[in-house]
Amino acid sequence: QHFRGRKNRCxxxxxxxxxxxxxxxxxxxxxxxxFLRALWITRIEAASLEHGLKYxxxxxxxxxxxxxxxRKVLADLAIYEPKTFKSLAALAQRRRQEGFLAxxxxxxxxxxxxxxxxxxx
Amino acid sequence: xxxxxxxxxxxxxxxxxxxxxxxxxxxEVVRKVNGLISAGHxxxxxxxxxxxxxxxxITSEDLIMMDNVLGxxxxxxxxxxxxxxxxxxxxxxxxxxxxxxxxxxVEATVIEKTESWPKVNMRFWRRHNFQRKKIxxxxxxxxxxxxxxIYPCLS
Numbered sequence: 001q002h003f004r005g006r007k008n009r010c011x012x013x014x015x016x017x018x019x020x021x022x023x024x025x026x027x028x029x030x031x032x033x034x035f036l037r038a039l040w041i042t043r044i045e046a047a048s049l050e051h052g053l054k055y056x057x058x059x060x061x062x063x064x065x066x067x068x069x070x071r072k073v074l075a076d077l078a079i080y081e082p083k084t085f086k087s088l089a090a091l092a093q094r095r096r097q098e099g100f101l102a103x104x105x106x107x108x109x110x111x112x113x114x115x116x117x118x119x120x121x
Numbered sequence: 122x123x124x125x126x127x128x129x130x131x132x133x134x135x136x137x138x139x140x141x142x143x144x145x146x147x148x149e150v151v152r153k154v155n156g157l158i159s160a161g162h163x164x165x166x167x168x169x170x171x172x173x174x175x176x177x178x179i180t181s182e183d184l185i186m187m188d189n190v191l192g193x194x195x196x197x198x199x200x201x202x203x204x205x206x207x208x209x210x211x212x213x214x215x216x217x218x219x220x221x222x223x224x225x226x227v228e229a230t231v232i233e234k235t236e237s238w239p240k241v242n243m244r245f246w247r248r249h250n251f252q253r254k255k256i257x258x259x260x261x262x263x264x265x266x267x268x269x270x271i272y273p274c275l276s
Contacts, residue, residue, distance in 0.1 A: 022243035022254070029240075068218040069205060073169050073176045080178075081167070084206070084213045091215070097135045104130060117123055 040071040047078035051089035053096075061092035064099070151275050154212050159273040163209035166269045168227055171203040171219075179227070183266040190260045193231050199264070201227040207271055214271070226270045233263035 002008060007017040045055035062069070067088070069077075078085045157163065167180045173187045193199060204225045207214045214220060236258040244253045 019243065019245055019252070022241045023245045025240075026242050026244070066217040067205075067215060069169060070176050073178050073205075076178045077169075081208060081213075083210075084208050087213055088215070097137060100130070100132055100135065101137065 040075040043075040053089050058092045061095040065095045155273045155275050166209050168204055168269050169206035170201050179266045181268055185264045187262055188259050191262050195231050197231050199229045223274050228267045229264045232265050235261050237261050
């Protein structure tokens with residue numbers, strides 16, 4: 001901060017470094033959003049792993065059960081409200097199991113298909 | 122049919138609990154929570170509110186600053202609808218996605234309407250003699266959340 005070396009004393013060098021500092025701050029303002037979102041995602045992943053769920057499973061099941069909380073709020077809940085986060089993880093787990101059961105279907109084999117086992121002697 | 126790698130699904134087999142018993146359990150839980158709310162056995166309430174295209178986790182006596190202008194003067198009371206989640210120590214009410222307006226009530230007052238600190242927006246291409254400098258001050262409003270109330274109208 002406030003520039004190292006002759007950049008904080010000499011006008012010509014200072015002009016160049018201040019200009020670069022302004023440009024870098026404008027670009028960083030756009031990248032701060034990406035960085036913060038990645039941070040929230042890592043935090044939510046850690047918290048959901050503590051409850052035995054992986055992050056993609058957690059998020060997709062929450063969205064499928066129509067709970068639209070964004071990552072910032074989920075990260076804050078994981079830090080300050082552990083019980084609420086546990087209940088959300090349980091909700092996601094239950095929705096995941098219901099999805100598995102729905103994907104399995106009736107458990108019968110489709111019609112018109114026969115299975116044949118080949119024996120090699 | 123012989124057992125191959127594809128006969129059983131890769132996830133472990135899970136059985137869901139009985140729907141009749143589940144319905145009884147759900148009704149019992151709803152009655153308990155209603156009893157807690159009507160008796161007032163909760164401490165501090167927190168809520169997740171969707172406001173100004175952002176989601177906020179708020180409690181009572183909270184300050185919130187947003188980067189835009191509301192159509193309200195200083196000292197106006199505002200009621201926030203679009204509540205996503207309400208929780209206390211022992212129970213939370215999760216909305217799908219929103220909670221009903223007859224369940225939760227979030228009140229806030231507008232305290233300040235200021236501008237942000239002057240941010241410098243500069244673009245520069247080297248060797249092309251291109252330099253633009255602009256100072257941006259965004260208007261900001263500061264709200265204080267007064268109260269969050271819940272009413273025992275669960276079903």
